[in-house]
Amino acid sequence: MGECIIQGFNFKVNSGTTIKFWEHKWLGEESLRAVFPTLYGLSAQKEVMIADMINDQDQNYWKFQFTRVLQPWEEDQLQTLSQLLSVVQLQDDSEDCLQWKWSKDLSFSVKLAYSKWEDQSFLENKELLSLWRNICPPKTELFAWMAVQDCIAAKTVLVRRGVIPGDQATCTFCKSEEESPSHLLLHCHFSWEIWSEIIAWWNLVWICPQSLMQVFHFWSNIRFRNLEKLCWYASYYATIWTIWTSRNESVFKHKVWTVEEIVELVKTRVAIWIKGKYDIKDYSVDDFRCNLAAIRRVRI
Ligand SMILES: [Zn+2]
Numbered sequence: 391m392g393e394c395i396i397q398g399f400n401f402k403v404n405s406g407t408t409i410k411f412w413e414h415k416w417l418g419e420e421s422l423r424a425v426f427p428t429l430y431g432l433s434a435q436k437e438v439m440i441a442d443m444i445n446d447q448d449q450n451y452w453k454f455q456f457t458r459v460l461q462p463w464e465e466d467q468l469q470t471l472s473q474l475l476s477v478v479q480l481q482d483d484s485e486d487c488l489q490w491k492w493s494k495d496l497s498f499s500v501k502l503a504y505s506k507w508e509d510q511s512f513l514e515n516k517e518l519l520s521l522w523r524n525i526c527p528p529k530t531e532l533f534a535w536m537a538v539q540d541c542i543a544a545k546t547v548l549v550r551r552g553v554i555p556g557d558q559a560t561c562t563f564c565k566s567e568e569e570s571p572s573h574l575l576l577h578c579h580f581s582w583e584i585w586s587e588i589i590a591w592w593n594l595v596w597i598c599p600q601s602l603m604q605v606f607h608f609w610s611n612i613r614f615r616n617l618e619k620l621c622w623y624a625s626y627y628a629t630i631w632t633i634w635t636s637r638n639e640s641v642f643k644h645k646v647w648t649v650e651e652i653v654e655l656v657k658t659r660v661a662i663w664i665k666g667k668y669d670i671k672d673y674s675v676d677d678f679r680c681n682l683a684a685i686r687r688v689r690i
Contacts, residue, residue: 404484406440416440417474429467432456444480521606525620526627526663534630537575538602542634545569562637563647574637576602580649581633587653588629591682592622602630618686620664621678628659654679 402416403409409416412423412430423430430436434455435443445451452475460468521535536542545559546568561569563580575581576599585605589596594612599605609626632655639645661678664670668690678685 402487403440403478404481404486406444406480406486408486409440411438411440411443412436417478422471426467426471428464429456429471432458432460432464440478441480444478520610523623523627525623525667526631530627530631533634534602534606534627537571537630537634538606540571542571544571544574547571562640572601575630575633576605583649584633584652584656585629587649588625588656591653591657592625614686617664617668617670617688617690620668621660621682621685624660624663625656628656628663632656632659 412433412435413421415421434457443452443454445453452472454468521538522531524531533542540547545554545561547570548554549556549559559568561567561573561578563574564578567573567578576585586596597608599608606626609623612622614622632652636645636647636652636655640647657679658675661675664678665673665675670688670690673685673688
């Protein structure tokens with residue numbers, strides 16, 4: 391099911407430093423690997439990013455390396471590929487991003503996502519739709535939606551796909567158990583403490599859910615209204631998103647986190663997202679973090 395929404399996304403190339411030249415869909419509807427399987431098979435740069443393929447001095451020159459000399463018909467394919475690439479201009483100063491191909495302006499739209507899935511009978515489980523609240527940045531709600539279905543690149547998933555060896559699946563945080571999506575985002579004692587701190591921030595008593603979907607049920611069963619309700623839902627998405635992005639900083643930049651640091655980040659994100667989207671000017675980020683009781687009384 392996670393694949394369905396992924397099909398709607400294309401990469402928008404800017405710097406080209408985070409998009410894989412062969413593997414990702416960034417030039418048309420298919421990956422270059424799918425369109426030029428022979429060239430991909432012969433490539434000596436299968437994992438390379440777009441930016442690493444292009445010549446710094448001359449952006450029209452692409453640095454292909456193959457494992458043997460190409461046959462004439464393969465040279466023809468390379469010629470075709472080069473023509474396709476001739477329109478590409480990298481923008482060094484801005485980051486690559488995702489765009490949603492089913493909307494007119496290519497931005498991600500939750501409403502369009504709904505109708506698209508219903509059109510294509512993608513809805514195996516309507517319960518999952520309740521995860522879309524259109525309260526937080528779409529990428530964070532999308533991430534939660536994928537996370538409850540185990541469709542995120544946690545280490546056990548990467549092992550299953552053959553991306554990393556089986557003996558490298560140890561959890562980034564606790565370094566003792568396997569890093570499955572549900573372990574990483576919920577059951578790991580490190581993540582569990584983060585959830586518990588967020589629940590304590592709300593002065594609530596925590597139950598013991600088995601899955602992220604059950605955590606969401608817990609969230610949905612508490613009937614808040616107005617601003618309080620928006621902040622409450624934002625806390626769910628911000629917790630999942632912040633655990634994940636912190637984990638990535640640990641993996642890729644070797645950052646070491648404390649529970650407290652991540653909890654503060656979650657609270658700050660809730661404040662920034664809600665203040666930004668609902669134009670809440672009378673309360674500061676610190677009011678959200680340190681005086682949630684006052685925010686909860688606000689009617690909008
Ligand atoms: Zn763990």
